[in-house]
Ligand SMILES: O=C(O)CCC(=O)C(=O)O
């Protein structure tokens with residue numbers, strides 16, 4: 449087994465330092481600055497832009513990013529397959545007010561796929577690739593392939609009834625150190641150009657600080673076949689409708705080209721994606 453894969457399965461994440469060149473960073477920042485301006489103008493008011501390949505915001509640098517060899521080869525190593533499925537591309541943008549994305553695993557114990565997802569470490573991954581220094585994310589290392597501990601459940605239950613993204617003030621009334629009070633947690637500090645590949649079954653949380661500019665590319669890959677097997681792995685197929693007519697994207701490149709073909713096949717099979 450490659451050491452990247454062993455590391456990923458063991459800890460639930462791998463940090464790739466400096467995967468974006470200066471010129472790619474500059475191009476991507478040009479693209480995401482437009483998103484941040486749109487948010488300032490009130491075009492949308494979310495903490496993320498979900499479909500970066502949408503023609504309203506599309507920029508060629510996103511295709512260059514999706515063909516980035518280092519990211520592709522590391523993902524192939526971790527997933528132990530040369531070709532894998534693409535799970536859409538979003539951008540995390542922080543918030544205009546102090547917020548906390550509360551502690552969660554992307555799928556909770558009541559989800560029918562929960563146990564299978566815990567058992568599937570190394571078959572799927574999600575990434576946060578930072579265009580600006582980004583210390584938003586918190587994780588509990590090693591929590592991706594085991595049941596929740598009582599201490600974790602107790603701490604998280606302090607925030608029961610809270611919105612997924614809540615006012616930081618409300619959270620610090622529960623725990624003045626939130627999110628740092630979660631047992632065994634650590635803060636992930638990404639420098640611009642770093643990329644964290646992680647298992648979305650890790651306990652994770654994120655702080656959104658208005659004074660800190662954030663534009664972090666967020667997407668994922670999964671082994672072929674998982675989308676057919678499990679609803680949880682159909683994330684992204686329900687949106688991105690513009691990709692059905694992808695001429696506007698131009699040249700698709702060696703990695704993203706075949707991934708888009710397969711994405712469109714899956715989208716036709718599961719038009720409602722994970723919402724089915
Ligand atoms: O903002 C982040 O880095 C994490 C967001 C997240 O965990 C989610 O949307 O499920």
Ligand SMILES: [Fe+2]
Nearest residue numbers: 552553554652
């Ligand atoms: Fe999450």
